[in-house]
Amino acid sequence: MPVGATTDLDDAAIRAAATLIQRSRHVAALVGAGLSAESGVPTFRGDGGLWTRFGEPTFDGWELFNSDPGAWWDDALAAQHRDSEFARALDSARPNAGHVAMAEMEQMGRLAHTITQNIDDLQHRAGCRKLTEIHGNRYLVRCMNCGGRDRLSTISLDRLPPLCPECGGTLKTDTVMFGEPIPEDALRECYRQAALADLFLVVGTSAVVYPAAEFPVMAKRRGAALIEINPEETDLTPLADIVVRAAAGAALAAIVDELRAETMA
Numbered sequence: 001m002p003v004g005a006t007t008d009l010d011d012a013a014i015r016a017a018a019t020l021i022q023r024s025r026h027v028a029a030l031v032g033a034g035l036s037a038e039s040g041v042p043t044f045r046g047d048g049g050l051w052t053r054f055g056e057p058t059f060d061g062w063e064l065f066n067s068d069p070g071a072w073w074d075d076a077l078a079a080q081h082r083d084s085e086f087a088r089a090l091d092s093a094r095p096n097a098g099h100v101a102m103a104e105m106e107q108m109g110r111l112a113h114t115i116t117q118n119i120d121d122l123q124h125r126a127g128c129r130k131l132t133e134i135h136g137n138r139y140l141v142r143c144m145n146c147g148g149r150d151r152l153s154t155i156s157l158d159r160l161p162p163l164c165p166e167c168g169g170t171l172k173t174d175t176v177m178f179g180e181p182i183p184e185d186a187l188r189e190c191y192r193q194a195a196l197a198d199l200f201l202v203v204g205t206s207a208v209v210y211p212a213a214e215f216p217v218m219a220k221r222r223g224a225a226l227i228e229i230n231p232e233e234t235d236l237t238p239l240a241d242i243v244v245r246a247a248a249g250a251a252l253a254a255i256v257d258e259l260r261a262e263t264m265a
């Protein structure tokens, strides 16, 4: 943690956030790239983002995959061996204080479910188990037929495209491509959370990517409260009941400290 990161925190906002979490029945979270940026995972948008620096990728990934899954896998495996800044950063990234704090919140019974837009597996590695990875997970493959998921590392790539060990369907990477619909099971869980939550935590996301941005808004419309944790103002800020203007790691760690203190009091 950078020196001074905690001292910059707005203590009143942290306490108010912890109290609201404590008093809520069902807390759901929407997490974005801002959380993983502190683990060294580069973001796509914004200053220094990969797309800002190198241009946006082609938006026909899903079309390419569907037209020839075997050729797509061939290309993908070849690309793995080329120098990719994003892949290198992901493979060396470790969960940070924010991921760990969210896992602790879940274990304390204070966080019912997390929806992450990140594909980096860090939330899972930190210990979060009630998790929906709405844009997939880059270390998994998903069957186009039965929807089953497996670790990429356990799948034979001798034949391309690889086939589902359960049903023989075509496997693709779990990461959701441009143009690809969000997997049905993930989407269903997100709508369920939007309906159940009486508090939504929105962490490190500018909430511009749909449908992810929609879930806290839906919950808010139903009367749920909203806490935003973000160093910058976003489109959701006007809807937030509590705003913590800080980096996710420091803010979440401070909130968990506060929750522990309230639990013991």
Ligand SMILES: [Zn+2]
Pocket (backbone or CB within 6 Å): 143, 144, 145, 146, 147, 148, 164, 165, 166, 167, 168, 169
């Ligand atoms: Zn299958």
